[in-house]
Amino acid sequence: MMNNSSLTSFFDPHNIAVMGASNNPLKAGYVITNNLLKIKYPKKIFPINRKEDNILGLPAYNTLSEIEDSIEMLILITPSSVIEPVMQDLEKRMQEKGDIKAIVCAAAGYAELDTPEGKHRQKVLTDTAKKYNIRVIGPNCIGVVDNEKRVDTTFVETLTPEENRGIAGGISFISQSGALAASVLMRGASLLSPMKFNKFVSIGNMSDVDFIELLEHFEDDESTRVIGMYMEGYPEGRKLIDTMGCIASKKPIVVLKVGRSEKGATAASSHTGSLAGEDKIYDSAFRQYGIIRVNSIDEMIDTLRAFDQLSLPQGNKFFLTSQAGGPGIFCMDTMSNENIFETPMISEETKKKLKELLPPMANVCSPEGYNDISASANVEQHVEGIRILFNGPEVEGGFLISVLTPFIPQDELGDEIVKLCNDNKNKPLFVVIMSGNVVDKARTIVEEAGIPTFETPDRAVKAAANLIRYSEFKKLNK
C-alpha cells in the first residue's frame, strides 16, 4: 500500500541538500553528510557550504538556489543566527523550481531558548516553509532515519555495522528528546545483534510535524509493526491519547513517558512546556487504550524487540525452564511481581515424559509451571522439554534460562534454540542466556536468527509481561 501522507518526503526523498555540510569531523554538518554516505542513500546528496568546493568527495554548492537537479528534502544545520538569509535562498529556489517538500532542521537555537529572538527565528523558518507547503521536522532535533529507504539525516555517530545498515526491522520510534533518541540509537547499535529500526524520528520543537501526524503515518506504514515513543508532554493531550488509542487497537505502542513525579513534571515543563499533574491522566488513558507504558530505557528496548521479533502470546500461561537454580527462583519472583502470569497445569502424562527426558537431578513441575533441568542438562535437555510442553495446549509461552557452563557447546545450543523457536512460532520463548561475554556466541546465533535474547531473567519477564498485557487488551477489544 502506498502511504499518501505528506510525510513521505521525509522517509523517501528524491535527492537531499545539506545546508551547513562540512569537512570538519567535529561539526554536525560533517556527521550528517557522512551518515548519508555510510547508509548508502541511493539518490543524490548536495552539500552546501560557502567556503568549500568539495565536501566528503561530493561537489559543494554556495547556495540552494543554484543547484540544477531537483531536491525533495533540505537538511538545515547552519547556525540559527543565519536563518533569515537561508530562508531567502530557499524562497528564491521555491519561486524558480518549487521542488522542496521537506525540511529537517537539526540546528538548535530556536523557540526552545524561550527568548524573543529564538521564537522569531522559528517563526521565520515555519512561515517560509508554510508559504511553499514545505513540511518541517524540528528545529532542535537529531533528525530522521529510514533504514528501508536508506535515509539518515542524524548527526549521531553511526555505530551500526556496515552489513546492517539499510536493513529495516519493524520498530519505528518517535522521540521528544534528541539526547534520548541519540542514546537509544547508539545503545541499540551496540547490542550483540544491532537493533534494526524501521523509521526513527527525533521531533525536537515540533514547530510543524508533531506526534499525532507521525503516529498516523506509522499507523499506515505497513513495514512498521510496533511504535516506540519517548514523550514529555503535548499541548493537546486528549487528542494525542485518542490518536494513540486508535492506533494501539491495530499496532502496539510502547511509550516511555516522563514526568511521573512532581519534580520530573516541572523539569519536563521547562523542557517542553507540558503541564504538571497531567501524568495521572496519561497513565490511566494508556491503561484503558492498551498502550504499553515502560519505566526504563532497557525495558523500552527489550519490549520493542519482543513485539517486533516474537509473536503475540495467545494467553498468559508461561512455563519457566531453568538450567540454573538461583536464577530460576529469581525469575519466578519477578514473574509473580508482574501480577499477570498464570501457572500452566501440566498433565501427569506430560510430566512423565519430562522426567524421562531430563537428568535425574532435575526438578519437574516443582512448583507447577517450573522445570529446574539442573546444571547437568545437555543441549537436548535444554530444548526438548520445552518442545514437549509447547506441543500441548496448556502452555502459551515460555522462558528458558541457562548459565552456560564451559561444557555446553554454544553453537549447538544456539542452533537448537533457533529450531525450537522456528517450530513453535505461535508460542513465544523468551531466551535468557547468562552471563557476560562468555555466552556471546550462543546469544549471537539466536539473535542473528531474528530471536531476541535477554541479559537477565527480570528483563525477559518485563518484556513478556508487556506482550501479554497487549494480547489481553486485544482479546477484550476484538
Added chain:
Amino acid sequence: MMNNSSLTSFFDPHNIAVMGASNNPLKAGYVITNNLLKIKYPKKIFPINRKEDNILGLPAYNTLSEIEDSIEMLILITPSSVIEPVMQDLEKRMQEKGDIKAIVCAAAGYAELDTPEGKHRQKVLTDTAKKYNIRVIGPNCIGVVDNEKRVDTTFVETLTPEENRGIAGGISFISQSGALAASVLMRGASLLSPMKFNKFVSIGNMSDVDFIELLEHFEDDESTRVIGMYMEGYPEGRKLIDTMGCIASKKPIVVLKVGRSEKGATAASSHTGSLAGEDKIYDSAFRQYGIIRVNSIDEMIDTLRAFDQLSLPQGNKFFLTSQAGGPGIFCMDTMSNENIFETPMISEETKKKLKELLPPMANVCSPEGYNDISASANVEQHVEGIRILFNGPEVEGGFLISVLTPFIPQDELGDEIVKLCNDNKNKPLFVVIMSGNVVDKARTIVEEAGIPTFETPDRAVKAAANLIRYSEFKKLNK
C-alpha cells in the same frame, strides 16, 4: 591484622591438590587446574589423576597419599560415586601427614539429590573431614576465589583479563547458588573495567562451612569493605539475621534474597530446603538492621561497586546535572520513586555563578536541585558546575548524566571527571555516560581511575539510594 578463623586455609592455602584434575578441556577438573595456573597461584599445585602422568604441564599423581610435599587444601572434582575410595586415600594421608585443613568439594551428586545414596555420600565426606578437623566448602558448589592470595578453585571460565587477575577490590561475595555465582563472576568480568572481587565463595550444600561462619570471616577481613550475598534460605534464620545485623553495623551487606513470592519460595524450598512464608520476616529484619536488599542482579553489581569505590554520602541531598534533557527528567522521576532523596536548596549567589559558567540555553536549578547544562555544554561546563556545588555545604552527592555527542573529546571529559571526583572524595558522584559502545573510551578512563560508571540513570539512582539508606542507618545507630 591476622585473621585467625579456621577458614583462612580456604583463602591462603599452602599448596593445593586437585583430585580429578584433567587434560580434557571439557572437564571441570581441567578448568579448575587451568584457573589456578591462570591466576598464578604462587605455591604448588598437585593434580591427581590415575591415568595421566602430566596435567597441564604439571606432574600428576595417582593418589593423595603419595604426594611428598605438604598440602593445605584439597579440591574434589571426582564423581560423587567414588567418594568412599577418595576418603580412604584421604584417611591414609591424614594418618601419615595430617596436613590438610580445607576441602572444596565442587562435585555434585550429594545431599542435594535428596536420595538416600546422595545423603550417604555427603555423610562419608563430612564424617571423614570432621574426624581430622578438616573444614569443607560444598559439595555442589563452584568453589572459592581469593584475588589477593591468587587462589581460584572454580570451574567458571575465567574471563578476567590477565592484567586484572590477582587484583583484589573490596567486594567479597557469598552465593547459595552456583549458577548465580558463575553468572555474577562472568558478568562482572565482562564489564568495561572488570569487577575486582576480593573473595568469592559458592557455598553449595553447606555441609560444613555456611553463611554465618563466612560472614564472620569477612567481618574480620580487613580488605573486605562490602559483603554481597545471594541467598535462598537458611535453617537457622534468627541466628543468621543476628549475625548479619551485627556485621552490618560495621560493613555494608548487600543481599539478593529470592523467595519473595509464594512460587519462588516453593522453588527455593525444593532447591535448598528453606521455608515459605519466611521472606517477610527476613525483609523486615533486613530493614531493621541496615542490611541492603536488592531486587536484581544488575542492582546487586551496581550497588556493590558503589559501596566499594565511592565514599558513603553524608546525607541525602543529591544534585542532578544533566547534559541531556530527556534522560535528566527520566532520572528525576526515578529519584523521586526511591523516596529517599532530598532536594538541595542552592543559594542565589551560587546560582549566579552557575549561570555565568553554563551555556545560555542551560536551565539552572529549574526545578531546584537540577541543572540541565544543555547539549551544547563543553567539558568544562560538564564538570565545573558540579565542583562549584560540591564546594558548598548544601550538596552531599550528585549525578552527572551525559549523552556524548561526537563533538566532545572523550579523553578530556574522562580525565576531568576523574579530577573532579578525586578532589571531592567525600561527596560521591554517580556518573552516567550514555550510550552504547561509542562512549566506552570516556567510561573506561573513569572506571580505570577506580570510579564506577553506570549504563542508565535508573541504575545509578538505585545504587545511590542504597548508599544513602546505609548511611542513614549508620547515623541512627551510632
